[in-house]
Amino acid sequence: MTVRGQKSDNWLQFKKGSVATLPLIVGAIPFGILFGTLAQQSGLSIIAAICMSFFVFAGSAQFIALGLVAAGASVPVIILTTFIVNIRHLLYSTALVPKIKHLPQSWRAVLSFGLTDETFAAVSQRYQSPDVTNAHWFYLGSVVAMWGNWQLCTWIGLALGSNIPGIESWGLEFAMVVTFIGVVVPYLSSWSMIVSVTVAGVLAILCIDLPHNSGLIVAALSGISVGLLCDNLISTHLNKGSI
Template sequence: MNPKLAEFLAGCRDEAPLQLGVIPFGMIYGIAALAAGMPAWLAQAASAVLFAGASQLVIVQMLSAGAGLLPMALTASLLNVRHVLYSMSVAEYVRHLPRRWRLLLAYLLTDEAYAVAILRYQQTARPAPVHDSTGPATTSDPASAFSAPATAGEAAPDLRHWYFLGCGFTLWACWQLSTAAGIVFGATLPPEWDIDFAVPLTFIALLTMLTRERAGRAAALMAGLAALALAALPYKLGLVAAIVAGLFAGVWAAHRKPTRDEKP
């Protein structure tokens, strides 16, 4: 199989289990968008152009509540600040790619895609060539099957961005289809089918993947504590404050040097 295709399909495969939470999430957005008075075509176009699940859902909820443009823009911007950290985290792995690739991956950089792709980057180092006088160079990393064979003296090509593309494409396609399903079939769902549980479950699943490092654990702990402590604030400002607190805690933990008895 073509190495690029193999990487792409591996990304699709590893991303697929998370779609069990994305499907009802997308349907919730589609239903909420129609309930807020958005035309069906605009609700679907927002999923394709914005591709920002949590922000989309918050915007339509605020639209239903009659919120103004400035509060909606501010809330959406704060919710998406986390993507700046995602971008900083993956930048070192994709800086060698052409601009068209970086723009495409930036568009596909969402919570679920990042969670799966960054683990691939962190667990699978770029293979380095091992010179062999009897044949072409081989790689020292047994996990480098994702790369095409290298000639003597050359590093094997890094194809992990194809894995990233597979993760992002799987999520994008699922989000579009689930949004459409919510728009088309949302009105026929029985009221007792409470599918709102999918939203917190989706992020809980991501949390278990991203709290393996000290920075992730610090950000999750601080954000959780802040959300509980500030839950009584009006307009759900406690969640906004929790996001900011979690970001600061994560940055602080990332730059703090661990002590001798402390695990990284």
């Protein structure tokens, strides 16, 4: 393949990655706007809100951080809580490491920074294809689309926050809930995944009154632990059955 042909194929994969992420971006738009709207009300300056979206780029963690900032939580509590909430990304990374370990460190750094729930859903589908030669360009296209959308929506939210009072009561956050459902449902193809999601969902409801949103931590860690245990039990049973 010529250099021009290689660049053309890379660009095509980049565009496909962006397009594949668009349906998930639709759900993230109101979520990002809501973050920008609530940022100043929670005690963040405009610059701090912009920097958080630019460098942190983690919707659920940013919202939890806002709640903790508004509640006057200490910095260590904020860091620990948001870290645990985002620990699911370790599972995403574990699944993708075999796919991108051949790439240079610079590529892996960029792709790991942009690994969101939406991008993982889009990229996982791409890596199921027999030909993954330029799949990292598809991955990059998804990252750029999601990251760019999040920055734009943060700016819009910051601009609207002072001009549209009460926007936080419009229920815009529900769009992100629907998006997460869309991300999770396609993976409910095994008993371990079904059990994991069920346990996490039930505990999230039961532990909703725990302080500092720690109920989410309990639910996430419990769901992951039970899902892994279930998967190990099923694998052991199948291995014994094959002997």
